[in-house]
Amino acid sequence: MYWVWMLIVSLIAGIIFGPLARLVLPGKQNIGLGWTILGGGIGAFIGGLIAYFLDVKDTDGPDWIQYLIQIICAAIVVAFISSRTGSSKTA
Template structure:
């Protein structure tokens, strides 16, 4: 992977992570770095799932791929939030 691909993955991961965090109701007790990391992982896994379903490369915006990635990010954020210690 080239440096431009890594930078793109980080930016897309940030967007996916933030959108996934917005989907999860309530306040999350995880940091920004974890949100970005979950977003990056969700972006890669979501792209692989979309490619497997043959919905990755369409004309225009790949809405189905984005929905898969955001859904995976929301699941990851909710799962990690359950493990995060609660502050009082």
């Protein structure tokens, strides 16, 4: 049950972590908002798993380390999606 709940929360977190991931990436990502949110959700889920296995979740107050791990993973996933689906324009 924990994994299903984490998946749902991660997809919702993708709304926030996806655009944050794009902010930390250098350059322009030629992907749409849907891909950004999906990449953020996937990255948040992967980051949540990493945080779970590193036992950094469920601390007192906000889980800043978990959020940082999730944003880093979201940035990696968004960069990967951008390299695969983004349209490249050459001048």
